[in-house]
Amino acid sequence: MRSPKDFFRPLALGAPQPVREIPFRPSRALHFFDPGNPKMAAKVPDLVTQVDVLVGNLEDAIPADRKEVAREGLVEIGKNTDFGDAQLWTRMNSLDSPWALDDLLTLVPAIGHKLDVVIVPKVEGAQDIHYVDRLLAQLEAKAGLERPILVHAILETATGVANVEEIAGASPRMQGISLGPADLAASRRMKTTRVGGGHPGYLVRTDPVGEDITAGRQTYQQDLWHYTVARMVDACAANGILPYYGPFGDIRDTVGCEDQFRNAFLLGCVGAWSLHPAQIKIAKKVFSPSPEDVAWARRVIREMGDGTGTVMIDGKMQDDATVKQCRVVAELADQLAARDPELAEAYAQAQKD
Ligand SMILES: CC(C)(COP(=O)(O)OP(=O)(O)OC[C@H]1O[C@@H](n2cnc3c(N)ncnc32)[C@H](O)[C@@H]1OP(=O)(O)O)[C@@H](O)C(=O)NCCC(=O)NCCSC(=O)C[C@](C)(O)C(=O)O
Ligand SMILES: [Mg+2]
Known part of the structure; x- marks a missing residue:
C-alpha cells in the first residue's frame, strides 16, 4: 500500500494530477455497443443525444477474431464523434487476456483525451487496479494528457467480491464498480444460466397451515443479487465512488429489467448498463428520482x-x-x-x- 501522503501523487513523471473527488456526471444508462459492428457504430451519433455514457465494448460479446476490428472501430468513433454532454467509456479486455495490453497502448495515445473511464473486467483485488493505474499514468504522461482517465471495476468473481472494499479504495482513479452477474454466477458456481435478473427457484414459502403441507402456501421470489449489490454499495459509498447494477440480459423482459434496476436504485446505485437501445429509457427513468x-x-x-x-x-x-x-x-x-x-x-x- 502507498502511504496516505503519496496516495494523490501521479504515478509517472508528467502524468496528470489524480482527482481528489469523483465528479458527479449523470451515468444512469451505461450503453454498451460493439464498436466493430457497422450497424451499431452507425447509431452512435444518435445515441450520444440519448445516453449519459457510451461504452465501447472490447471484452466479452466481441468474438476473438474481431477484437482488433472492435478496438480500431472505437478509435475511429472516438476521433470522429462529438460526444457533447455524453461520456465515452470503454470496457477493455481482462488483464489475463492477450488483448488487454494492446487495448490500453492503442486507446490512450489515440483517443485518451476523449476517454473518460476505462472499465476493467474481472477485477480480483487491489493489485489489478494498481497495475492499470501505473500503466495509465505512464501512457497519459507520454500522450501529454491533462486530465486522468478514471477506472471502473466489474465485480464478477467471488474473489473480487471478497476484496470489494480494497478494490474500491485502491486508487484515486476509482470512479465506480458495476455488478457483473453472469461471470460472478459462474465463478461462484451458482446454478443460474442468465445475465442478471431473478430466478423462479430462489424463493421463500409461507409456513404450512394445518396437516396438509401443500395447501395455501404462498411463495415469494427473492432477489439473488441483494447481498452483492448491498455490499458493493457500501464499499463504494465508504470510498466516495459510484455503484452500478450492471446488465440485464433478457432484453424482451422490459418489466423485469425495470424492477431489477429499481431495486438497485433504491439500494444506492446510480445507474445500470443498457445492452440494447430498448433498455436506455428504462435506465434513465429508473435512475432519475420521480417528480x-x-x-x-x-x-x-x-x-x-x-x-x-x-x-x-x-x-x-x-x-x-x-x-x-x-x-x-x-x-x-x-x-x-x-x-x-x-x-x-x-x-x-x-x-x-
Ligand atoms: C443483445 C443483442 C445481440 C441483440 O441484437 P439484435 O441485433 O438481435 O437486436 P435487434 O433488436 O434486432 O436490433 C435492432 C437494431 O438495433 C441495433 N442494436 C442492437 N443492440 C445495439 C446496441 N447495444 N447499441 C446500438 N445498436 C444496437 C441492431 O444492430 C439493429 O440495428 P438495425 O435496425 O440497423 O438493423 C445486441 O443488442 C447486443 O449485442 N448488445 C450488446 C451486448 C453486450 O455488450 N454484451 C456484453 C455486456 S454484458 C456482459 O458482458 C456480462 C458481464 C457484465 O460481463 C457479466 O455479468 O459477467
Ligand atoms: Mg463478464
Whole structure:
C-alpha cells in the first residue's frame, strides 16, 4: 500500500494530477455497443443525444477474431464523434487476456483525451487496479494528457467480491464498480444460466397451515443479487465512488429489467448498463428520482428549516436523518436536471402541483 501522503501523487513523471473527488456526471444508462459492428457504430451519433455514457465494448460479446476490428472501430468513433454532454467509456479486455495490453497502448495515445473511464473486467483485488493505474499514468504522461482517465471495476468473481472494499479504495482513479452477474454466477458456481435478473427457484414459502403441507402456501421470489449489490454499495459509498447494477440480459423482459434496476436504485446505485437501445429509457427513468419524490424531498427540506429537531408532515415524523435522505434525492434531482431539460421541466411542474 502507498502511504496516505503519496496516495494523490501521479504515478509517472508528467502524468496528470489524480482527482481528489469523483465528479458527479449523470451515468444512469451505461450503453454498451460493439464498436466493430457497422450497424451499431452507425447509431452512435444518435445515441450520444440519448445516453449519459457510451461504452465501447472490447471484452466479452466481441468474438476473438474481431477484437482488433472492435478496438480500431472505437478509435475511429472516438476521433470522429462529438460526444457533447455524453461520456465515452470503454470496457477493455481482462488483464489475463492477450488483448488487454494492446487495448490500453492503442486507446490512450489515440483517443485518451476523449476517454473518460476505462472499465476493467474481472477485477480480483487491489493489485489489478494498481497495475492499470501505473500503466495509465505512464501512457497519459507520454500522450501529454491533462486530465486522468478514471477506472471502473466489474465485480464478477467471488474473489473480487471478497476484496470489494480494497478494490474500491485502491486508487484515486476509482470512479465506480458495476455488478457483473453472469461471470460472478459462474465463478461462484451458482446454478443460474442468465445475465442478471431473478430466478423462479430462489424463493421463500409461507409456513404450512394445518396437516396438509401443500395447501395455501404462498411463495415469494427473492432477489439473488441483494447481498452483492448491498455490499458493493457500501464499499463504494465508504470510498466516495459510484455503484452500478450492471446488465440485464433478457432484453424482451422490459418489466423485469425495470424492477431489477429499481431495486438497485433504491439500494444506492446510480445507474445500470443498457445492452440494447430498448433498455436506455428504462435506465434513465429508473435512475432519475420521480417528480413526486423530488417534490416531497424539497418539502421536507423546506419545512425542516435548519435541518434539526422534528416536524410532522402528513402524519409522518421528520428529523435530522430524514432531511439527510431528502437531500440525497433533491441533490441528485438538481444534478440530473442541470443536464436534462425534460426532467428539469417535470421536477418544476411537480413543485407547482
Ligand atoms: C443483445 C443483442 C445481440 C441483440 O441484437 P439484435 O441485433 O438481435 O437486436 P435487434 O433488436 O434486432 O436490433 C435492432 C437494431 O438495433 C441495433 N442494436 C442492437 N443492440 C445495439 C446496441 N447495444 N447499441 C446500438 N445498436 C444496437 C441492431 O444492430 C439493429 O440495428 P438495425 O435496425 O440497423 O438493423 C445486441 O443488442 C447486443 O449485442 N448488445 C450488446 C451486448 C453486450 O455488450 N454484451 C456484453 C455486456 S454484458 C456482459 O458482458 C456480462 C458481464 C457484465 O460481463 C457479466 O455479468 O459477467
Ligand atoms: Mg463478464
